[in-house]
Amino acid sequence: MKFKVKNIKKKLFSLIVSFFISSLIFYSFFVFQKEEISADSNLERFHALSKLTDVANSIQREIQSSIVYTDFFSIIISHNPDIKPEILEIYSYWALKHNKNIKSVQFAPNAVIQTVYPRAGNEAALGHDLLGDPARAVFAQKAIEKRTVILQGPVLAKQGGFLMFNRKAIFIESDEGEDFWGLAVVAIDFDKLIEKYQTSLKDVNYLFALRSNNNKIQENLFGLFEVFEKKSIIKAINVADTTWELAIYPKDGWKDERSFFHYFNKFLYFIFIIIFILLYLTVKNYLKKISDLKKDPLTNTLNRNTIVKVVNKRLHRKEDSFAFLVMDVNDFKLINDNLGHYVGDCVLVEIASRLDSVLREGDSLSRFGGDEYIVILDCVDKDVALDDVIQRMVEEVAKPMIIEGHSLRIGIAIGYAKFPNEGASYNELYQVADSKMYEYKKENKLKFKSTYK
Numbered sequence: 001m002k003f004k005v006k007n008i009k010k011k012l013f014s015l016i017v018s019f020f021i022s023s024l025i026f027y028s029f030f031v032f033q034k035e036e037i038s039a040d041s042n043l044e045r046f047h048a049l050s051k052l053t054d055v056a057n058s059i060q061r062e063i064q065s066s067i068v069y070t071d072f073f074s075i076i077i078s079h080n081p082d083i084k085p086e087i088l089e090i091y092s093y094w095a096l097k098h099n100k101n102i103k104s105v106q107f108a109p110n111a112v113i114q115t116v117y118p119r120a121g122n123e124a125a126l127g128h129d130l131l132g133d134p135a136r137a138v139f140a141q142k143a144i145e146k147r148t149v150i151l152q153g154p155v156l157a158k159q160g161g162f163l164m165f166n167r168k169a170i171f172i173e174s175d176e177g178e179d180f181w182g183l184a185v186v187a188i189d190f191d192k193l194i195e196k197y198q199t200s201l202k203d204v205n206y207l208f209a210l211r212s213n214n215n216k217i218q219e220n221l222f223g224l225f226e227v228f229e230k231k232s233i234i235k236a237i238n239v240a241d242t243t244w245e246l247a248i249y250p251k252d253g254w255k256d257e258r259s260f261f262h263y264f265n266k267f268l269y270f271i272f273i274i275i276f277i278l279l280y281l282t283v284k285n286y287l288k289k290i291s292d293l294k295k296d297p298l299t300n301t302l303n304r305n306t307i308v309k310v311v312n313k314r315l316h317r318k319e320d321s322f323a324f325l326v327m328d329v330n331d332f333k334l335i336n337d338n339l340g341h342y343v344g345d346c347v348l349v350e351i352a353s354r355l356d357s358v359l360r361e362g363d364s365l366s367r368f369g370g371d372e373y374i375v376i377l378d379c380v381d382k383d384v385a386l387d388d389v390i391q392r393m394v395e396e397v398a399k400p401m402i403i404e405g406h407s408l409r410i411g412i413a414i415g416y417a418k419f420p421n422e423g424a425s426y427n428e429l430y431q432v433a434d435s436k437m438y439e440y441k442k443e444n445k446l447k448f449k450s451t452y453k
Contacts, residue, residue, distance in 0.1 A: 010284065010287050011284065013283075013287065014280050014283040014287060015280060017279070017283045018276055018279040018280035019276070021279050022272060022275055022276040022279055025272075025275060037255050037256055040255050041256040044250065044254060044255055045233065045254065048206065048250070049235075051200065051203070051248065052233055052235045052246060052248040053235060055197055055200050055201065055208075055246060056235040056236075056237050056246045058196075058197065059197065059246070062101055062193055062196075063101075063151070063164070063193075063237075063239040063240075064239060065099055065101075066099055066101055066166055066186050066188050067149050067166050067239070067240055069095045069099065069102065069105070069166075069186050070167070070168045070184055070185070070186045071149065071168065072091075072095075073088075073091070073105065073168075073186070074168045074169075074184045076088075076091070077170050077181060077184065078170050078171060078172060078173075078181070081172050081181060088105075088107065088117070089117055092117035093117065095186070096117070096118070100192070101189055101192060101193050102186055102187070102188060102189070103122075103163055103187040103188060103189040104116055104117060104118065104186075105184075105185070105186055105187075106184075106185035107182065107184060107185070108128075108130055109181060109182035110182050111129065111130040111131040111140055111182055112127065112129050112130070112182075113125050113126055113127065113128045113130070114126065114127075125157070130167075130183060135155065136152070136165075139152040139165070139167060140167060142241075143183060144169040144180065144183075146241070147168075147169055147171070148168065148240070148241065149166050149167070149168045149240045149241075150166075150167050150168070150241060151164060151165070151166055151241065151242040152165045153165055154190035154221060161189065161190075161191055162190040162191050163187045163189060163190060164187070164188040164190050165185055165186075165188075166185065166186045166188065166240065167183050167184070167185050168183065168184050169183055170183065170184055190221075194210075201222065201223065204251075205251060206249065206250055206251065207223065207224060207227050207249045207250075207251055208222070208223045208227070208246065208248055209222065209223035209225060209226075209227035209228060209232075209246075210222035210223060210244060210245070210246050210247075211225065211228065211244065211245050212243070212245075213243050213245050221244065223247075227247045227249050228247050230249045231249070231257065232247040232248060232249040233247065233249070234246070234247045235247075294306040296367040298348060298349060298367065299348055299352035301352050301365045301367045302364060302365065302366035302367075303366065303367070304366070306366065307364065307368065307374050307376070308426055311324065311376065314376070314419070315419070315424070315425065315426070318420075320419070321379060321418070321419060321420065322376055322377060322418075322419050323376070323377040323418050324374070324417045324418070324419060324429040324430065324432075324433050325374065325375040325376070325377060325414055325415070325416045326372065326373075326416070326430065326434050326436075326437050327372070327373045327374075327393075327412050327413060327414040327437060328371050328373070328412065328413060328437065329347070329348075329351065329371040329410060329411075329412055330410075330411040330413060330449055331411070331449060332344065332347075332371040335347060335408070339404070339406055342404070343403050343406060346404070347401065347410060348367065350401055350403070351373070351410060351412070352365065352367060354397050355373065355375065355396070355397065357396065358389070358392050358396055359375065359377075362378035362379070363375065363376060363377050364376040375393075377389060386416065386418075390416070393412070393414065394411075394412060394414065397411075397412050398410060398411060408451070409451045411444075411449050413437050413438070413440045413441035413444065414437060414440055415432075415433045415434060415435065415436030415438065415440055416432075416433050416436060417429040417430075417431075417432035417436070
């Protein structure tokens with residue numbers, strides 16, 4: 001039983017050591033992988049920022065180019081309020097031809113749209129009072145007050161589709177100062193503008209979102225608004241007095257946001273399992289070799305050198321007390337000579353097993369050499385208790401043995417010495433115990449004689 005407990009302890013120790021070393025290897029790999037993931041994530045963010053910047057700058061340039069035409073028409077009319085509609089139509093034609101984002105050019109004297117180029121498809125805008133329309137009035141009034149281009153949109157236009165409107169107020173100089181003439185309006189086709197960047201904005205690896213962000217009022221213009229709630233990279237687009245924000249976020253999240261185990265595949269798990277198994281077998285084999293160096297190869301009990309070390313170690317514990325037992329087999333030479341050395345070896349192994357069955361967890365058993373055994377009994381203070389243990393040993397060994405068809409009864413002689421009363425060194429304890437053993441052998445020679453059939 002004691003051997004089984006020790007084997008279980010060794011296996012458990014091997015498992016713990018193997019798990020610890022495997023975990024250490026895993027942690028080292030984890031740290032290395034984490035640094036690599038961080039570096040890859042920084043590179044990923046750099047590429048995403050480059051992509052985002054290209055798209056944002058392109059959209060900003062597109063819108064800025066349309067604002068130039070709004071300024072152009074306001075300057076022409078402010079200097080020539082009586083300009084003929086035919087001339088404005090020519091200018092509008094060229095504006096639409098050179099800037100494909102422009103949907104229409106509108107002129108609104110007194111803020112009421114009276115002229116639209118091209119007219120076809122934009123008839124619904126004619127007669128529209130910009131200051132009388134609650135959805136347009138705020139922007140129109142702002143253009144009048146600030147005297148700069150004001151951008152509104154994208155909004156669903158009267159003539160259909162989502163448009164952005166660049167509006168600028170026109171003032172005519174007079175003797176009394178300046179008179180409000182009306183508004184020049186350049187409508188930008190938002191759908192057509194975004195369509196140019198559909199490939200980039202619908203990248204298979206990234207999510208994009210575009211929102212307006214003016215006066216703390218945020219309005220989603222493109223993509224999923226939830227993208228802004230993630231750890232996105234955001235780029236501002238400033239056009240006229242309007243600010244837009246374009247956000248980018250990987251569909252699977254940034255690499256450093258993903259679970260570490262996301263980067264593990266079945267092969268790596270397999271490798272770690274193999275490492276754990278190999279470590280377990282290595283530690284177990286190492287412990288076995290260490291243990292074998294301490295054991296008698298025949299009986300698997302402690303060998304001579306080990307039992308000496310055990311005793312010397314306990315001698316340094318002043319508060320310790322133990323009994324040192326020496327025993328040998330009666331008439332063992334007759335068994336070897338008549339039944340053979342193999343039977344003799346089997347007898348020695350069986351004796352070791354029977355003695356071990358009597359011993360407790362803290363006791364030690366050694367085949368000291370030949371047919372001689374040494375037992376260290378832990379914490380034995382009373383002679384009666386010690387005599388009881390010795391008696392149990394003698395009786396247990398004396399039980400019949402059947403080996404190779406032979407029936408044997410084995411008698412043993414036992415002598416003892418108690419530490420610290422009867423000896424302070426290994427040699428002293430051994431001499432006292434050995435002397436008592438021979439006295440015991442003489443007194444019980446006939447009673448505990450070994451027999452065989």
